Amino acid sequence: MSVDKGIFRRRQRQAEVFDYHTGEPSPTPWKSDEQIDRYVPTHCCYCGVQCGMYLKVARGKVVGVEPRADFPLNHGMLCPKGSTAYQTVNHPDRLTHPLMRRHGKESPLERASWDEVLDTIATRFRALQDQYGKDTVSIYSGSSMSNEKCYLMGKFARVAVGTRHTDYNGRLCMSSATGANERSLGIDRAANPISDMLHADCIFVIGANVGECFPIVTSYLWQARDKGCKLIVADPRQTPIARTADIFLPLRSGTDSALLNGMLHVIIKEGLIDEDFIRERTTGWEETKALVEQYPPERVARVCGLKPEAIIEAARMYGRAKAALIYTARGLEHQSKGVDNGVTAANLALATGNFGRPGAGYGTLTGQGNGQGGREMGQKASQLPGCREVDNPEDRAYISSVWGIDEKDLPHSGYPATLMIPAMLRQEIRACFMICSNPMVSLPDQHTVERALRGLDLFVVTDFFLSETAELADIVLPGTTWAEDEGTITSLEGRVIKYNKAVEPPGEARRDWEIVCDLARRLGKGQYFDFHSPRDIFNELRLCTRGAKSDYWGITYEKIDAQNGVFWPCPDLDHPGTPRLYEQRFGFPDGKARFHPITYVPPAEEPDEEYPLVLTTGRVIYHYLSGNQTRRVPFLKAQAPYPWVEMHEQMAQRLGVIDGDWVTVRSRRGELTAPALVVRSIRPDTLFIPYHYGHTQAVNQLTNPVLEPMMKIPEYKVCAVSATRAAQKPDWANDEDTQALLEAGRKRHELPSAQARANPVLR
Ligand SMILES: Nc1nc2c(c(=O)[nH]1)N[C@H]1C(S)=C(S)[C@@H](COP(=O)(O)OP(=O)(O)OC[C@H]3O[C@@H](n4cnc5c(=O)[nH]c(N)nc54)[C@H](O)[C@@H]3O)O[C@H]1N2
Ligand SMILES: Nc1nc2c(c(=O)[nH]1)N[C@H]1C(S)=C(S)[C@@H](COP(=O)(O)OP(=O)(O)OC[C@H]3O[C@@H](n4cnc5c(=O)[nH]c(N)nc54)[C@H](O)[C@@H]3O)O[C@H]1N2
Ligand code: SF4
Numbered sequence: 001m002s003v004d005k006g007i008f009r010r011r012q013r014q015a016e017v018f019d020y021h022t023g024e025p026s027p028t029p030w031k032s033d034e035q036i037d038r039y040v041p042t043h044c045c046y047c048g049v050q051c052g053m054y055l056k057v058a059r060g061k062v063v064g065v066e067p068r069a070d071f072p073l074n075h076g077m078l079c080p081k082g083s084t085a086y087q088t089v090n091h092p093d094r095l096t097h098p099l100m101r102r103h104g105k106e107s108p109l110e111r112a113s114w115d116e117v118l119d120t121i122a123t124r125f126r127a128l129q130d131q132y133g134k135d136t137v138s139i140y141s142g143s144s145m146s147n148e149k150c151y152l153m154g155k156f157a158r159v160a161v162g163t164r165h166t167d168y169n170g171r172l173c174m175s176s177a178t179g180a181n182e183r184s185l186g187i188d189r190a191a192n193p194i195s196d197m198l199h200a201d202c203i204f205v206i207g208a209n210v211g212e213c214f215p216i217v218t219s220y221l222w223q224a225r226d227k228g229c230k231l232i233v234a235d236p237r238q239t240p241i242a243r244t245a246d247i248f249l250p251l252r253s254g255t256d257s258a259l260l261n262g263m264l265h266v267i268i269k270e271g272l273i274d275e276d277f278i279r280e281r282t283t284g285w286e287e288t289k290a291l292v293e294q295y296p297p298e299r300v301a302r303v304c305g306l307k308p309e310a311i312i313e314a315a316r317m318y319g320r321a322k323a324a325l326i327y328t329a330r331g332l333e334h335q336s337k338g339v340d341n342g343v344t345a346a347n348l349a350l351a352t353g354n355f356g357r358p359g360a361g362y363g364t365l366t367g368q369g370n371g372q373g374g375r376e377m378g379q380k381a382s383q384l385p386g387c388r389e390v391d392n393p394e395d396r397a398y399i400s401s402v403w404g405i406d407e408k409d410l411p412h413s414g415y416p417a418t419l420m421i422p423a424m425l426r427q428e429i430r431a432c433f434m435i436c437s438n439p440m441v442s443l444p445d446q447h448t449v450e451r452a453l454r455g456l457d458l459f460v461v462t463d464f465f466l467s468e469t470a471e472l473a474d475i476v477l478p479g480t481t482w483a484e485d486e487g488t489i490t491s492l493e494g495r496v497i498k499y500n501k502a503v504e505p506p507g508e509a510r511r512d513w514e515i516v517c518d519l520a521r522r523l524g525k526g527q528y529f530d531f532h533s534p535r536d537i538f539n540e541l542r543l544c545t546r547g548a549k550s551d552y553w554g555i556t557y558e559k560i561d562a563q564n565g566v567f568w569p570c571p572d573l574d575h576p577g578t579p580r581l582y583e584q585r586f587g588f589p590d591g592k593a594r595f596h597p598i599t600y601v602p603p604a605e606e607p608d609e610e611y612p613l614v615l616t617t618g619r620v621i622y623h624y625l626s627g628n629q630t631r632r633v634p635f636l637k638a639q640a641p642y643p644w645v646e647m648h649e650q651m652a653q654r655l656g657v658i659d660g661d662w663v664t665v666r667s668r669r670g671e672l673t674a675p676a677l678v679v680r681s682i683r684p685d686t687l688f689i690p691y692h693y694g695h696t697q698a699v700n701q702l703t704n705p706v707l708e709p710m711m712k713i714p715e716y717k718v719c720a721v722s723a724t725r726a727a728q729k730p731d732w733a734n735d736e737d738t739q740a741l742l743e744a745g746r747k748r749h750e751l752p753s754a755q756a757r758a759n760p761v762l763r
């Protein structure tokens, strides 16, 4: 599918195109739209907002990008990552042929043929499985991939490899939100389309840096504000959206459930609950009501490090709204109590009857491009496609029948990604096939992760750039970017959209699904993987989800194109899709939502004498996740070349450092040295370090691998550390880079307006 170039009037900026072989910029860059052959409508490859864009193609290469004004979410806007994403497609670092270590772990990665690597994988997997059992091989995948590929990975694990152990990087992402959705509401999807923000008269954002992580959604917040909507933000850092919030609650990391219980306490005291809604549409209210009795604002204020009045005001503002939305993200979810935290947010929305109407709801802002679809398609440890359960007899019977296998041969649930690491150390797992994840940046307690991955008998990584993780692999398979394939994605709204193919893969790189199907054939299971296109896979996937919670049966490629996306559930071809959930029923058999009483429990690691400070981690606008893509884009890299330690002026004084001084931060697990970025927008007792970097720049050397009990997500947002002025700079330190980083940092943290200054600041 492509669009006539004639409709575009705007001149194109000079796009740089690299030559694969020399790595040099091409001598004939494209300078004007006249030379563009095709505009391919697609979506951004990064965050869950999934902004619509056109990739510009000339002479068979992607040379630029144009935002899509016709996509109902971004209306012609793109953020700095989206507008430079195209530069990764022709990048000189692209992997263009398979690599393999032929003589053991110490030998180098050398060029190999597809036949050699795929036969080696198949032979070694079989040999290891014969010796140690089927489950000795694990599959570790990721949600930057299309629904088709995520679906395929779950099927590949269960049918081709025959292992229980399949999981994915969403475990590190929104799994707490999944747990909360499943416990409270019964459906694992945000309740509202983003456009519902325009109907809300209060929006409460807890632990989401909307301005930097969902940049295009910010415009909806501002439009809502223009219509009089109130904004409450709870975050230990004064993020860009918090600067102009009506109420900013700079809570101590790890205290979210106390805050939310406290707000519910006030709402009950002030008679702001919706009794009819509670009676007709929920169960379990009395227990929750009794529990929050124990959370008066004075107590909560002490726990959270806030003023009691601020909690009371926030509760009133939220409770009095006719329609209110709550949005959470990883700030509230990346905790050992992440599921409980999500449940307390749902409790608040249920108690005030804020569901099933325009502008009323609760939802997580799903992070990864396909973070929503990726958590429905059956690549998860305990899941079959359509959010079905791998240990549920009916679900097993149905999926086995679609796949044409004997139900007895369908493995049961296995280890989530975070528990694969200890299983590797115990040598219970001896081989891993990884695709679309970079745990050597993204998993907590990096030194342990490295030991686990190095100890594998066979480690295979499929990526399009050599990641920090691929550096440790025995075999590296060159996969493809989103621009080289088609497939569907489900955005953070639950809207199923489609990537379209712009160009062919470079060199010998192959489409991910073709690699996986080829390997399945070599494992003797080709008959179950007889797919000739992503469309074939989608059609099987639709059937698997038919009648399930996330029902895609009524969605087709044509319908996605015609409607600019379709919201699931969409049970049949005539069904228009479901933008807003819970208008009539919640996702449980009785149709009622569940209250759960949640007792506040502090984070697993609290400051003590040796490690007196709180460290929290997260993102910056310029980089995406492990940074394996964005660190290769010159503009993005220049703004944020390496990590920094964000700290309040008072903290800097206490540590005796000024802006730009190098600081060593230590935890029980590791240390990191980086320049100080001194700001007034973070709690004085808390440090923040962005996590987009690897090796000695990885903040995950320090983080705590403690897991949330239900969903096994790590506590990335809280651990105890010490900080001192560094004895010496690391070898990668560079004055020019540090200056650039500080300058970009200052710009981000500038308080832009009198309104911002009038806000409750952090001192
Ligand atoms: N630029 C950019 N955008 C992205 C991504 C990216 O890597 N870069 N990744 C995408 C993905 S996969 C994800 S998951 C999302 C993540 O999106 P977000 O969750 O918005 O991002 P984070 O920076 O991880 O954390 C959000 C905020 O939580 C705050 N926080 C820390 N501790 C606590 C706490 O205890 N309680 C509360 N309430 N807040 C706390 C942090 O200060 C931070 O501002 O972003 C998506 N978009
Ligand atoms: N300290 C700390 N750690 C964190 C977080 C935090 O806030 N703090 N956030 C966590 C969160 S929310 C997330 S989502 C994880 C993400 O953690 P990861 O999963 O490790 O991050 P990515 O960078 O998305 O890894 C994807 C890799 O696959 C490649 N890739 C991308 N798309 C494709 C594709 O279609 N096919 C193939 N074959 N390869 C592809 C990319 O080049 C990249 O190397 O990190 C987690 N780690
Ligand atoms: S907001 Fe997200 S989807 Fe949109 S351009 Fe930026 S990174 Fe891409």
Ligand SMILES: [Mo]
Binding pocket: 172, 173, 174, 367, 368
């Ligand atoms: Mo994420």
